[in-house]
Amino acid sequence: MADVQRYYMVMKPEKQPRLRVAVLGRKRLPEARNHERIWGFIEAIETGLDVEEEFRTHRCATRTRGERTLPPVRPACEGIYALIRRDRNLHLTYELELPERPGEVQEELNIEREAAYILSIKNPDAGSPPGAGLPEREEARYPKPLEKEFRGRRFASEDPHLFDYEGAEFILIGARADPERAYAVDIETEHETARSAYIFRQLKMAPREHPIGPLIRGEWR
Template sequence: MADTETEILEDGDIFFFFRPKVEEDDPEGRDDVQRFGFVLRPRGGGTVRMMMVGGKRLPRLSAHERLWGFVETVANRAADIEKDLRGEDYDTKTRGRRHLPAARPAGEGVYVVSLEDGQMHLSYELELPDAPGEVQAELNIAPKASFALSIKNPEKGAPRNAGLSDDEQADYPRKLQEEFRGRRFASEDVRLLDAEGGEFVLVGARDDPERAYGIDMQTEDEDYGSSEAIRRLRMVKSRHPVEPLFEGDWD
């Protein structure tokens, strides 16, 4: 039963993914992961966002852990993001030809961004895999969870050697920049995530968002044929190993 006043700001599909380290085609754990993040695709259209999370996992809920992240890519369609998740080969001056493996889907479900007493929360519930496995355990992708979500004001600077550089941070239009009202963080307007370089903080909050906030996550049964990651993100198995998504295994 919800114990706060809840306003739904946005809902849609969420896709978790990880990319193995360079030359690591057979990852066996989080130590072999180079990057971790998720994609938010709003229901009914809108800006699709690819968001990276520091620590290469989600924050721990029980400890109310805080992890920093940033919006890497915004697009009109989820399919426009897939090209950034493909593998590639490239040349280096000192180490010759190198291979960057393709990103791998690690979870799929639905999400809700809600507002409770002036604080946004990002909540999700998985549809795939049916039974979370080793991958989900190491990346801390619980079957369902909620995180307090706050967006950093790029005009307030950052601690030395922390966060994105000045030229990488979001350049908000004046009207959106005013949403910060001079504060270091804003926690009420989800549109602040609609800019590449937007920095955010996730704080572990609840393990049962439906009960805590009185929201309906509206999950559905999924398989390879109906998977939104396959259909919307086009993360087909010919380009992206899909065992983490369907079996919870690293490869």
């Protein structure tokens, strides 16, 4: 865990080419049973090839340590998700397909076999406490029709399209550990393998570049 620098959550809406690349403020998912809250933001709205380019090995220059090499992103899980509206709340629920048996990686990153969270999307005009949130220049810029969804509130959670803009900030709140029973929805998962995994077929992540131990066996290597 000490080597984990960023926790990405990548979501692909059904029958659409775009990908939502989200970054969470902690190196794990929130506790569903304890209704824990974790801040995050949409870093990019991309295609699979663009995401793969960003997730590869990178070299960068630093002021104090010279040139550094950042290793490639490691996929930790794959699954099916759904966004569900309930009253005034937008719920994100998922069920894992890989790994078949969650291991130490999923345990440390708090990735349950299935869980659900409430998504509250921040109004960029509401401001943030000092030292919290994104700088103003990096916050989402919504078109006027979508700005009305906030209706002067600090957060909105009714319209999932608010989630489709770079710089969109959100709070992910643990809600349920048994989403299928709680929401009466049937998330249809498929049997996936290293050969058929969506991460490699659609996100274009090359297995030779990204260690697959966490994804397939639940092991760090």
